[in-house]
Amino acid sequence: MSQIKIIALKEFKDYFISPIAYIVIALFLIVVGWFFFSTFFIYSRADLRDFFALLPMVFSFFVPALTMRLFAEEKNVGSYETLLTMPVSFVHIALGKFFAATLFTCTMLVPTLSYPIFISLIGDLDWGPVAGGYIGAVFLAGAYCAIGLFASALTRNQIIAFIIGCALCFTLTIINRMLFFMPSEIVAVIEYFGANTHFANFSKGILDTRDILYFISLISIFLFSTHLVMQEKN
Amino acid sequence: MIEIQDLTKYYNDFCAVDHISLSVRPGEILGLLGPNGAGKTTTLRMLTGYFKPTSGQILVKDLHMPEHTLTIKALMGYLPESAPLYHNMLVYDYLSYVARLKGLKDPARQLERLHTLADLCGLSGIMHKPIVTLSKGLKQRVGLAHAMMTDPEILILDEPTSGLDPNQIAEIRSIIRQIGQRKTVIFSTHILSEAEATCDRIVIINKGKVVADDTTTRLKQGALQNNLIRLALKGPDVKTACQFLADMNLNLSVSALTPDMEDQVRVEIQGPPDRDVRSDIYLKIKETDWIIMELTKETQALEHIFQKLTRENT
The missing domain is CATH 3.40.50.300 (P-loop containing nucleotide triphosphate hydrolases)
Structure with a gap:
């Protein structure tokens, strides 16, 4: 446990040593802020539904950008060898990096807490869906970080890791908007695979175990796959 | 351990x-x-x-x-x-x-x-x-x-x-x-x-x-027991030099090396383990009009072993 914590803290600090953290956070806030507030006053509704509706799409580009370096850079520089020959196991490394990336993505969301505070001042805000939305956002961040981590473990090239990560996250995000292309028999199954549907439930303020289980499964599957890739590459 | x-x-x-x-x-x-x-x-x-x-x-x-x-x-x-x-x-x-x-x-x-x-x-x-x-x-x-x-x-x-x-x-x-x-x-x-x-x-x-x-x-x-000697001569061609050394009846095994200069012959001689044959070689060559450019005993033992072992297998 402590090995995971040490690795996670190191990786988390790493984001702030380089300019990555500041650039990504700024860019995230500009993109999300613009898309959310550009239509917010037209509808004049005091909720964050549109903000949460944006998140899966925005995350599917931002999260792979954060995770692409986690393994690819280490392999490229060679520090992966130094890390693996210390008394740590694959599990420690994968989980440590996963928690660091998820924690950073959550940190990225912290400034957006000013949105509900600001909205509650000008209107009657229902805090239930807001809390649900943020809980869902943590699960969504975790799932996309696990996918990004898996993509990064596949290659030593950060750009390839980013593209693979984006492709996987983007697919999960848009899959339930593609349902009309699918044969009607499997629509329900495909719909279940989409991250958007499950996340939407959270942002309505519903904490359904099915949705929680979906995200936990997604995280587990991709962390396990990362573990397999690490083993296979050695 | x-x-x-x-x-x-x-x-x-x-x-x-x-x-x-x-x-x-x-x-x-x-x-x-x-x-x-x-x-x-x-x-x-x-x-x-x-x-x-x-x-x-x-x-x-x-x-x-x-x-x-x-x-x-x-x-x-x-x-x-x-x-x-x-x-x-x-x-x-x-x-x-x-x-x-x-x-x-x-x-x-x-x-x-x-x-x-x-x-x-x-x-x-x-x-x-x-x-x-x-x-x-x-x-x-x-x-x-x-x-x-x-x-x-x-x-x-x-x-x-x-x-x-x-x-x-x-x-x-x-x-x-x-x-x-x-x-x-x-x-x-x-x-x-x-x-x-x-x-x-x-x-x-x-x-x-x-x-x-x-x-x-x-x-x-x-490696040192191999008694390896390097000899470089000006005068004879490779064949003559090798024959000349073989004729000394000292049980030498001679192999030609690439010379440093074009007008020279360079050979590696493996002598008997119990005797330094450099003086014999010198005295014998003295009888000819050849010029000795190098006559040295191999001291870089490891280098020689390394080269020998890693070349044999290539």
Whole structure:
């Protein structure tokens, strides 16, 4: 446990040593802020539904950008060898990096807490869906970080890791908007695979175990796959 | 201390390490020698648990490798080739991260160890510099401090002096010798003088196989007993020179070498083990009008053995 914590803290600090953290956070806030507030006053509704509706799409580009370096850079520089020959196991490394990336993505969301505070001042805000939305956002961040981590473990090239990560996250995000292309028999199954549907439930303020289980499964599957890739590459 | 049995590693169809068996005693400085691509790094990587062997066994202090990898890793300090480190970190941050990962969690003990290592490896002035700004030699020293963090019983260094200037090489070597007085050290190199100066025992690897394994002194003695003489002559052609030497009836085996100058003949003569034949050769050549340009006894014993062993197998 402590090995995971040490690795996670190191990786988390790493984001702030380089300019990555500041650039990504700024860019995230500009993109999300613009898309959310550009239509917010037209509808004049005091909720964050549109903000949460944006998140899966925005995350599917931002999260792979954060995770692409986690393994690819280490392999490229060679520090992966130094890390693996210390008394740590694959599990420690994968989980440590996963928690660091998820924690950073959550940190990225912290400034957006000013949105509900600001909205509650000008209107009657229902805090239930807001809390649900943020809980869902943590699960969504975790799932996309696990996918990004898996993509990064596949290659030593950060750009390839980013593209693979984006492709996987983007697919999960848009899959339930593609349902009309699918044969009607499997629509329900495909719909279940989409991250958007499950996340939407959270942002309505519903904490359904099915949705929680979906995200936990997604995280587990991709962390396990990362573990397999690490083993296979050695 | 370390037992390696029939260790083999295939990269797809390419056999990088071919049934290597080795045993390293406690307190020994073992030099792993071999030309580039001989399988030194692969062997060390398997020993440190970074690579999984295709087949074979590794035992460290009677612990088997795949089952007890974490315990074995904790016993070892490893410096990979060209010391890959986290470039964006400060030396101090990096070393304290390594200390924590290696189980040195108490801040006071950690600080004390960092001080000791900074003195030993000459890092005191650079503790607060980012690793990316360090020269190759300094990075190598940080890597060495990394490897020695928990004062491990076994130290494995992969080409610790490659790419360094002569002063840095001398420094790193003296550090290795200093550590080697108390620890088991395995290091790989392709520089012979380095192995000769530092190691108790030398293992030469070529094409993934062990081709020599003996103490440094015995390997050198063995080579010197070969009584190898180099002779360069101005005057005769190769054929005449070889015939001339063979006619001396001293039981010499002569082989031609590439001469340094076009008008010279250069040969390598292997004399009988119990006699220095240089005087005989000189007296005999004195009778002719040939000019002796070189008549030397081989002293670079290891180099010769190395060349012989690694060429025979190519």
